[in-house]
Amino acid sequence: MNIIKAINISKSFNNPVPTPVIANISLEIESGTLSAIIGKSGCGKSTLLYILSTLDTRYFGDLYIGGTLMNGKTDEYLSAFRNENIGFVFQSQFLLNDLNVLRNISLPLYKKGGIEWQDADYKAIEMLKRVKLEGHYKKKVTELSGGQQQRVAIARSIVCSPQIVFADEPTGNLDTQNTKIIFDLFREIASELNKTVVVVTHDSDFAGVCDRIIAMEDGKIIHKS
Structure with missing residues (x-):
């Protein structure tokens, strides 16, 4: 079953004249798969990722997630939709330095509503076990290494149990060992938790073990496997 379907997606930046960034991209991504979007810097892969994740709504074309057309939805609708269905991992982690590791994870779940802090913290501990950091839950995030922060x-x-996890160059600042750890986690999230994971990466080794590779060049998809 396709959880993501994009039809003729295009986007241009005005600087000051319109400059195409991605052009007439169509693709489908199946539920529970791990996909890599690859290509040289500036080819449009991160722009595509932000559109697919509904973080960027200024584009032409149609985007469906779970069969629902995302075009024309209000910011309030999209925010609520992301809270329920989408997780995002950035190259820079955007963790909250004033909070410990546990509360950095449980805060989104608590803010989502319908759960007490104690239960949110318990769920956060379960997530920390999955990324093998349960022993660090009391630490401030500033006490962790870059690889640990990304985990x-x-x-x-x-x-928050999203259907889809998007990641934009999640290992761009990490060494080889931590890169492997991160990519192994994404593989587990897709295969064991049945989540759809879409990762923008320069790492050809990781791309080679994904279920799908989407290769881009000059704003267009040049290869899909």
Whole structure:
């Protein structure tokens, strides 16, 4: 079953004249799969990811997620939709330095509503076990390494049980060992939790073990497998 369907997606930036960034992209992504979007810097892969995740709504074309057309939806609708269905992992983790590891993960779940802090913290501990950081739950995020911080960000991205996890260059600042750890986690999230994971990456080794590879060049898809 296709959970994401994009039809003729195009986007241009005005600087000051319109400059195409992505052009007439159509693709389908099946539920429960791990997909990599690859290509050189500036090819439009991150722009495509932000559109697919509904974080960028200024585009032409049609985007369906779970069979629902995302075009024309209000910001309030899209925000609520993301809270329920989408997790996002950025290259820079955007963790809250004033909070400990546990509360960085449980906060989105608590703010979503319908749950007490104690239960949100319990769910956060379960997510920390999955990323093998349960022993660090009391630490401030500033006490963790870059690789550990990214694992916290991944735990945060799945704590609300989204259908889809998007990741934009999640290992861009990490060494080889931590890169492998992160990509192994994404593989587990897709295969064991049956989540759809879509990752923008320069790492060809990771792309090679994904269910799908979407290769881009000059704003267009040049290969899909």
